[in-house]
Amino acid sequence: xxxxxxxxxxxxxxxxxxxxxxxxxxxxxxxxxxxxxxxxxxxxxxxxxxxxxxxxxxxxxxxxxxxxxxxxxxxxxxxxxxxxxxxxxxxxxxxxxxxxxxxxxxxxxxxxxxxxxxxxxxxxxxxxxxxxxxxxxxxxxxxxxxxxxxxxxxxxxxxxxxxxxxxxxxxxxxxxxxxxxxxxxxxxxxxxxxxxxxxxxxxxxxxxxxxxxxxxxxxxxxxxxxxxxxxxxxxxxxxxxxxxxxxxxxxxxx
Amino acid sequence: xxxxxxxxxxxxxxxxxxxxxxxxxxxxxxxxxxxxxxxxxxxxxxxxxxxxxxxxxxxxxxxxxxxxxxxxxxxxxxxxxxxxxxxxxxxxxxxxxxxxxxxxxxxxxxxxxxxxxxxxxxxxxxxxxxxxxxxxxxxxxxxxxxxxxxxxxxxxxxxxxxxxxxxxxxxxxxxxxxxxxxxxxxxxxxxxxxxxxxxxxxxxxxxxxxxxxxxxxxxxxxxxxxxxxxxxxxxxxxxxxxxxxxxxxxxxxx
DNA sequence: CGCATCCTTGAGGGCCATCAAAATGCGTGG
DNA sequence: CCACGCATTTTGATGGCCCTCAAGGATGCG
Numbered sequence: 001x002x003x004x005x006x007x008x009x010x011x012x013x014x015x016x017x018x019x020x021x022x023x024x025x026x027x028x029x030x031x032x033x034x035x036x037x038x039x040x041x042x043x044x045x046x047x048x049x050x051x052x053x054x055x056x057x058x059x060x061x062x063x064x065x066x067x068x069x070x071x072x073x074x075x076x077x078x079x080x081x082x083x084x085x086x087x088x089x090x091x092x093x094x095x096x097x098x099x100x101x102x103x104x105x106x107x108x109x110x111x112x113x114x115x116x117x118x119x120x121x122x123x124x125x126x127x128x129x130x131x132x133x134x135x136x137x138x139x140x141x142x143x144x145x146x147x148x149x150x151x152x153x154x155x156x157x158x159x160x161x162x163x164x165x166x167x168x169x170x171x172x173x174x175x176x177x178x179x180x181x182x183x184x185x186x187x188x189x190x191x192x193x194x195x196x197x198x199x200x201x202x203x204x205x206x207x208x209x210x211x212x213x214x215x216x217x218x219x220x221x222x223x224x225x226x227x228x229x230x231x232x233x234x235x236x237x238x239x240x241x242x243x244x245x246x247x248x249x250x251x252x253x254x
Numbered sequence: 255x256x257x258x259x260x261x262x263x264x265x266x267x268x269x270x271x272x273x274x275x276x277x278x279x280x281x282x283x284x285x286x287x288x289x290x291x292x293x294x295x296x297x298x299x300x301x302x303x304x305x306x307x308x309x310x311x312x313x314x315x316x317x318x319x320x321x322x323x324x325x326x327x328x329x330x331x332x333x334x335x336x337x338x339x340x341x342x343x344x345x346x347x348x349x350x351x352x353x354x355x356x357x358x359x360x361x362x363x364x365x366x367x368x369x370x371x372x373x374x375x376x377x378x379x380x381x382x383x384x385x386x387x388x389x390x391x392x393x394x395x396x397x398x399x400x401x402x403x404x405x406x407x408x409x410x411x412x413x414x415x416x417x418x419x420x421x422x423x424x425x426x427x428x429x430x431x432x433x434x435x436x437x438x439x440x441x442x443x444x445x446x447x448x449x450x451x452x453x454x455x456x457x458x459x460x461x462x463x464x465x466x467x468x469x470x471x472x473x474x475x476x477x478x479x480x481x482x483x484x485x486x487x488x489x490x491x492x493x494x495x496x497x498x499x500x501x502x503x504x505x506x507x508x
Numbered sequence: 509c510g511c512a513t514c515c516t517t518g519a520g521g522g523c524c525a526t527c528a529a530a531a532t533g534c535g536t537g538g
Numbered sequence: 539c540c541a542c543g544c545a546t547t548t549t550g551a552t553g554g555c556c557c558t559c560a561a562g563g564a565t566g567c568g
Contacts, residue, residue, distance in 0.1 A: 053500055071403040078403040095389045098501045100396045100494045123381040131377060134388050135349045142354045144398035149325040149332040151405040152450025196406025201556055240354045246307055247352045455524055
């Protein structure tokens, strides 16, 4: 897979836009991108990278592990998006300056820090790379929109199936999925926060998925025997991920 | 109000970022922005500006009227966001090239078309203005996130109240709200599409809001006698709109 | 082996979908 | 000015999804 050779050359940023528009990055841009990472850190499970309202002067590339964007309301946490390796998780905060949400590690994570002054340089001197940065934040927005629709459309068992289908697909794009599923440190309680349901109901919904042979979830191991069945149950259409679906930009260039 | 003098000078783009970071635009940038509009059009109710999958070579500034971003699934339409005058509604498609969603007029709308080649020039030569363009698309993403949380958190009557509170607040920022509410061509069926509910249930929910004195809705006229009551019922916290709330950037500059 | 975390199970009630139908308001044309 | 068609709003009855309260079982770690 392309991802592994890219990772050898660019250990910190080799997965950025992999499966999407990475092919549109020139060698020079890839080198420039890798050089933006000023420091690499390992963060423990549950670590909160950024809290709502923080003013920040750097953004974070997720190199290894998983992260969750959350919002708090009342005394509950709600998940609004999920991140996999290769995601430039808080590139947003370069333009927003103050983030509207929290970013938390799910399991241990390895991240690369990118100072905003370097991104400002890119804005001034590398418009094409800047445009791809912009693209990557809009990809998040497209995923948000899909999730809004799915929340409006689907019941809880299907919502969970949709999360499984999306994460599996995204891990596939960066070469981290297995034939029959994927591993993630997500708990049933995390899934509940992402679905707007109670952990109790999520548990029952997962039981249903298991019983009907759609997916199995046990302590972070998601196993799927029939991809088609999962995706049709969840009404999952991968186009919105801008990989190789109908919205793909591969053949167009920018 | 500031909005009206800005509109005299910049009839097509005078509301862009009004109430948010418009103060951060220099006179020169405002002139540049206004000059980007190559053509103004009036579009009829229900007109579909862009459909999912279209490749487009221009973006659209909403000058007057309202628009809805939608996604279709099964044989139903789902609303994922709502637009008011001053919104650069499909700036996204400059970087995405192919849009993942549809954009439709709700009522008659007046729009300004901006060719992508002009935006590409801005990217090359006006990094600060480019950054504000980026900001405006991230504002959409922040609104998406809030809506995801609200869908996870709220029942239908509160969702409707939240839509009322948000739209009222956004119209206020661009000087288009009344003391006691606002007007919009939205129907109960549109609200249903935005809430993921049936029109029937939306009707009953509106009845509840009316009975409990939270808000009245009749053929597009939203009337609210007690703002505080509405906002607390909907759990509406306007920070995420990046106006004058806790996340405001006014005092920081960029 | 105790403890914390995570997962599982049961009973009762409220929210919202579906099916079915009707009333209201508005624009158009006779 | 009225008749008509159409979109929009309103109402009623039944059933399924998911919440809450309450408790119990499994797994891994020190």
